[in-house]
Amino acid sequence: MRHPYLIRLDDPEDWLAVREDLQAGTGDLIEEAHDILRPEGPDLMYEFNDSYFYKSTAYHEHSTGWETFFIHEGQLDLCIRGKTATVSPGDVIFIPPYTVHKMTSLSNPLIWNGLFHGLGLLSVMDNKDMIQKTNPDLLLNPEMRSNYLANSDNIPRENPCFEERVPKEEIREIRAFDKPLAVYALPGVSLRQYTGRWENDGKTELWLAEMKQGFKVSFNQFNPNADLFYVVEGQVKFWVAGEEFEAGRRCLVKIPRYAPRSFEALTDAKMYDAGGSTHWSDFLGDMTSLKKMSPEKYADKQYTKGVFRRHQCYVESAAYKGQAIY
Numbered sequence: 530m531r532h533p534y535l536i537r538l539d540d541p542e543d544w545l546a547v548r549e550d551l552q553a554g555t556g557d558l559i560e561e562a563h564d565i566l567r568p569e570g571p572d573l574m575y576e577f578n579d580s581y582f583y584k585s586t587a588y589h590e591h592s593t594g595w596e597t598f599f600i601h602e603g604q605l606d607l608c609i610r611g612k613t614a615t616v617s618p619g620d621v622i623f624i625p626p627y628t629v630h631k632m633t634s635l636s637n638p639l640i641w642n643g644l645f646h647g648l649g650l651l652s653v654m655d656n657k658d659m660i661q662k663t664n665p666d667l668l669l670n671p672e673m674r675s676n677y678l679a680n681s682d683n684i685p686r687e688n689p690c691f692e693e694r695v696p697k698e699e700i701r702e703i704r705a706f707d708k709p710l711a712v713y714a715l716p717g718v719s720l721r722q723y724t725g726r727w728e729n730d731g732k733t734e735l736w737l738a739e740m741k742q743g744f745k746v747s748f749n750q751f752n753p754n755a756d757l758f759y760v761v762e763g764q765v766k767f768w769v770a771g772e773e774f775e776a777g778r779r780c781l782v783k784i785p786r787y788a789p790r791s792f793e794a795l796t797d798a799k800m801y802d803a804g805g806s807t808h809w810s811d812f813l814g815d816m817t818s819l820k821k822m823s824p825e826k827y828a829d830k831q832y833t834k835g836v837f838r839r840h841q842c843y844v845e846s847a848a849y850k851g852q853a854i855y
């Protein structure tokens with residue numbers, strides 16, 4: 530049975546479904562994807578899958594939906610607007626609507642995760658499951674695949690007449706670990722920004738917390754945020770609504786609104802805030818400005834309480850090895 534909050538990507542018990550995408554005509558395996566989280570709410574948030582990718586996608590774009598890919602193991606070539614670069618573990622790919630793209634696995638397989646909002650990929654996949662039940666041969670018909678994709682907001686594009694190989698820094702949709710949008714270093718933790726709210730239709734933003742052993746955070750009991758944390762390195766202990774558990778590499782922690790929560794890095798650890806409810810960019814920007822420009826306001830807890838609330842930050846306390854950070 531699934532744990533109420535902990536999801537282990539490598540445990541088949543935690544998969545909602547396994548989907549195989551086969552090459553029409555040959556039946557070769559293009560991708561084996563494990564559905565991990567279904568989209569939620571009117572903005573179709575938190576949809577997440579884990580995928581083993583062997584081949585190549587077509588050159589295509591979508592009219593809706595924001596796609597974020599975490600490269601876990603192996604490498605892939607990403608072609609965007611005719612420019613191609615190789616993407617490696619630790620890098621993130623961010624694809625907004627109307628961004629033409631093609632991915633080619635350079636590994637056998639490439640292991641990566643997709644985090645989506647506004648896309649509703651699973652409802653498309655549900656349709657495919659239905660066809661599998663009602664007309665399975667049709668899925669292997671060479672004409673079916675292109676017809677199906679065209680009816681699933683997968684807008685086919687002609688292969689580019691030029692394909693230029695460039696350093697990955699030249700493709701803005703590749704967010705390399707060593708080229709974050711912003712970095713804030715605090716005692717026991719540094720926060721790296723991969724995507725911004727301004728480019729996610731205002732719905733989310735993506736940050737990686739690099740935590741030192743002994744970094745601990747507790748959240749306010751009035752916290753209306755749902756959280757989705759993704760541990761990619763190290764070991765993190767969580768306390769959520771009376772449950773105590775550890776999350777390690779390739780674990781997600783999904784926490785509902787208003788559930789009391791805190792966590793502590795048991796080892797040095799890397800963890801994404803993949804839910805992106807807190808407006809970290811605005812919050813960390815404002816707090817840093819206050820500390821430098823108006824230290825008296827920064828020291829005034831009543832004033833900073835307003836800054837916390839304004840940016841949906843419900844951190845109650847943060848400490849490193851028992852020393853309060855703020």
Ligand SMILES: [Fe+2]
Pocket residue numbers: 589590591630
């Ligand atoms: Fe796509």
